[in-house]
Amino acid sequence: MTTGGSKKGTACVTGGNGFVASALIKMLLERGYAVHATVRDPEATAKVAHLKSLQSLGDLKLFRADLKEEGSFDEAVAGCDYVFLIASPVDLTAEDPENDLIKPAIKGTLNALRSCSKAAVKRVVLMSSAAAVSGIRMEGEGGPLVIDEKSWTDIDYLYQEKPPTWGYLAAKTLTEKAAWEYSEDHKLDLIAVNPTLIVGPSIMPELPFSDRLALALVTGEELPTLGLKIMQKVSGSISFVHIEDVCRALIFLAETESASGRYVLSKVDSGLCDVAKLLSKRYPQYKITADLSDVPEKSRLSISSEKLSKAGFKFKYDKLEDIYDELVEQGKAKGVLPKTLAT
Template structure:
């Protein structure tokens, strides 16, 4: 795979109307990144896709129609200047690449280890990318992929909010102190997004962030995306991912969901909407844990599905995407559609055995 940087990828032409608008997508071999590349190519855009591990991109090339408009670049967020060529000449950049580490083995000084080995490199990588955008002189907007992990449905005294919006950020000190399941990912996303907005403000970069809820639906990747593993953990019984799902439910009072197609559409929508600014929650629908398990059981009947107690509170906090909807964005998929397509994908690819 030598010579990958800047390499044009030959492929069949799609039926979209080609445009000279060029977008860069970091983390193109990940769940959201790979689907976002597909969506952009299907819409006729020129795409610069960055990959850290070139062999992982080979299986995706055949799924990306319109790939004569695609250029692949090998880049590493930890290497300053590594993204200069990838973003050169681009109109906008989608920063999707991010570490997906939820836990580590016991360490005597766990806080120091997480800060120096996980959080600091994630921040450095994002700032390296933003510096490349400054150098390019062509990038008009950066869309940053954030996470619902940066949000909490509880107020400062621990009471449930009725409506959760972009201002309801997870307190950093609380995450360090409690270390709930998935806490490393929560901190990494929260602190990286904060650093990105600070750098963008100081350097006059137009930065918008998409706060993704639990993303599911079909996948283009060879590995099962972590968000799908978390969503299906009541079926699979994986202790770590079920613990993460439970921690999300404890923090949010429900599970917020979005289809992979909708989350990519939202990224593109926010890239191109002139008045978009700041942070946007992207949640098609949220439902309580007991209701989620019920939906899973209806779609995939099995005797060993994890049971959960029905919540006392019948109305969970609303995870609001009003700010995004007010701009004119519409979601295509609801909870039942999302679960149906996720289970169908997992059955087709042998990730789940046929339901008995």
């Protein structure tokens, strides 16, 4: 084990200032790991302040690295036991998906994987997405269809039909496929995780976009509401997993020697109409104004994490009500929901 001064070892996390990565870094430090976090600009004070505040928890070093620059991750991954590849372009509204999302995601991930090979790290955990699993052509009625790690998003369907946000689905799918090919050719120990919508508290100053998506029906924010409707139409369900469970699973999969292949991370399957019903009953103070008449009433997919559960992982968050209670508090604290309502 490469200790870097820590008994647990050293882990590198890319895209350190983002929602998932910053939560993972916090958990790794709390568990006694030394952490190398990469960010595009360590001097961008406002963007890295929340990350730097974690230095009080343990041995956290920041490194500059950009997916677009070959060799950029060499220094950050050197001496690491585990590398968590979390950074990725995530712009769902990219005007030129091929050049803004797909090519940079694939090229950047291969670039980071080459750095991992050079450093001979023990294991790489790649943050893929349920978007690489569940983007399939859905015809007719019926369901829900159970989707797990054996399923791959249908790239031909994406390129033929170009459903909204297709570029993100294609980027995650093609990046994961390229990573598998690389790991087989170069004998690199790789795990991929495929989470559904990740929600929950964040140390970022702003509410993360995925929390804004989840809260869109009560905040009424236009872009996240559209995103949520698209998610229901394209993915056939709205499925959730809590950020704490995602970070626990990422570390569990790095540390569990017998782990291999892909792991879907998802705990609560729902549909937009059911979410709307739950929210109006539980938080009647927030009026839902979104028009859901064009959204299918029933979910078409059920996203299964059975493989992870069978490996011995236990999810902590399995009730949508609890997840939303916490999200609503987050929304109030971060100013997207009013703290009190005018009467």
